[in-house]
Amino acid sequence: MSRSIVRQSKFRHVFGQTVKAEQGYDDIRVSKVTWDSSFCAVNPKFLAVIVESSGGGAFLVLPLSKSGRVDKNYPLVNGHSGPVLDIDWCPHDDNILASCSEDCTAMVWQIPDHSLTRPLSDPVVVLEGHSKRVGIVTWHPTARNILLTAGSDNLIIIWNVGTGEPLISMDDHPDLIYSISWNRNGSLFCTTSKDRRLRVCDPRKREVVAERLAPHEGIRPMRAIFTRDGNIFTTGFTRMSQRELGLWDPTNFEEPIALLELDTSNGVLLPYYDADASMVYLCGKGDSSIRYFEITDEPPYVHYLSTFSSKEPQRGMGFMPKRGVDVTKCEIARLFKLLDKKCEPITMTVPRKSDLFQDDLYPDTVGPEPAMEPEEWLSGRDEDPLLVSMRGGYVAPKSREFKVSKKNMLDSRPTTRRSTSTLDTNSLPPELLGRLLEEIQNLKATVLSQEKRICDLENKLSQYTNGTD
Known part of the structure; x- marks a missing residue:
């Protein structure tokens, strides 16, 4: 069976390679917070890492070009009063980053193109609406300025960060939310929760449109991500604590498309999905390996390709958007592996002898321009991401100033139920x-x-x- 699968796959020989030591990032005090997030976010301009800091929460933002040893006095982004739990770069502006923290807030930051010369403690906007720590922050894939946050109060809030207003609140989850993933056009998102349910939610209808109890029978945390064609890829544990992955059709949750046992380990598997190659990379917390699979529409649907192994276990992982890879070297993915004191970039490459641009490896990919405005999305419109060509490599645009409209929410605390704009x-x-x-x-x-x-x-x-x- 495996022979017929790998024979047709152009990704059969994908191999991982750690970059040279001087191209890594050393002397980084990676956060020791016990939270199952990736602790790292990367885009074609910057690397951001959640770090240990006294008296609150902070993260480090480095230009990608600033590799090597990081000065211990390098300025941090330190506006949170509690440990930072999650960070996410805006897909539509490489200088905008969102963070969330145990201090019950989320913040949006504008990072200058050059290296920070002093600590950055003034966010562009503060989002206050959760009553407990905020553990998940994720941007809408196609609409400008739409940000989703989820907290330990089991509440999901969707914000317009351009005004600082909460647009939508959902309290359908009775227990802690483990993960959230938007689908390709941002019309739905899927969640996994401590109550062992996988849910598909329509945020504009404020309702759960599909759910499945125990897609993985174990009680340990699950993760779920939408694939390009609308299916849902999950990682979890069996009843015997073996790690397991699954592929599901959200229109028919009765039986999985595929279910595959992996190994016995305690580390939660964090999935990173490449929509262009239809590949998924599995990085377990505490593992020293990265497994990667190809998802196709032919049985067995999820095909194991290979494993990249290194000596040291990973604390977290960042995944570069496709427009940030090097097309001249047939690089199809770049992961940033966090260790205790450093960050190592790992390149995933398809071996090809030709120096010409490989059209089959690089279809048009998601670009940095939003497909619609917040008001259009809120009114019910759906648009697929706007694509850009990878031929000749991607050139990042200059930074644009991010402005918050004067009717923002910074002067009055928003409620979790409705927008609290100026009282009429x-x-x-x-x-x-x-x-x-x-x-x-x-x-x-x-x-x-x-x-x-x-x-x-x-x-x-x-x-x-x-x-x-």
Whole structure:
């Protein structure tokens, strides 16, 4: 069976290779937070790594060209008051990055093209709406400025970061959310949860449109990602704690398209999907290997290709978007492996003798331009990503300034249920308006009385201290 599969695969001989030592990034204090995120995010311009820091949470942002040893005093991005749990680069602007933290907030940052010269502590926008730590942050694949966050309050909030407003809140999950993945055009997303369910959600309808109980029978965390053709690839554990992967059709969750046992290990498998090659890379936390598979529409549907092994176990992993790979070397993927004190880029290459551009390896890939605006997506429109050619390699555009509209939410704390933009008193019922005005007057009176009491106490204190003198 395997002979007939590999004979037809152009990715049969894909091999991984660690770059030279001087092209890695050394002396990075990778975060020791016990959270199953990748701790690393990368794009064609920057490498971002969540690091250990005292007095709050921080992450390191390096231009890709700044390899070698990292100065221990290199400035960090340190606006969070609690440990950072997840980071994600905006797919439509290589200088914009979102982060989330145990401090119950998510933040959006604009990173300058040059190296940071001083610590960056002022985000472009702060997103406050969760009541517990925020563990997942992920951008919409095709709509500008749409960001999804999920917290330990089991709440999912979708934001327009251009205004700082929460657009949609969903509280359909009764337990901790492990992972979230958008489909290709951003019309749906899938989630895995501690209640052992795999769900497919339609955010604009605010409902779960399909779900499957225990796609993997084990109780350890699962992961799920949408494939290009709309199926869902999952990783999890069997009842006997063996690691397992599965492929599912969300329109028919009764039986898996494929289910494959791998090995016995405790590390959660983090899947990274290459839509252009229809390949998935599995990186287990604490593993020293990366397995990769090809997904096709022929049995057995998920085909094992090979394993890249190294000596040291990985703490996390970053996955370069396809427009950041080197087409002149037939590189089809680049992963950034986090170790305790450094980050090692790993190139995945298809061996070819020709120096010409390989059309079959590099179909047009997802580009940096959004396909629609937030209002269009919210109104129900769906668009596939806008594609760019890889011929001649990808050239990153210059950075654009990210601006937040004046009706943003930074001055007032948003609720988790509805947008709290500027209050229009004309739209309120007279009775409610009267009660609000009365409550405001009462609060003012309370503040004045407390101020008078503070003044009296200060006077008494000064008399007492003068008397003791």
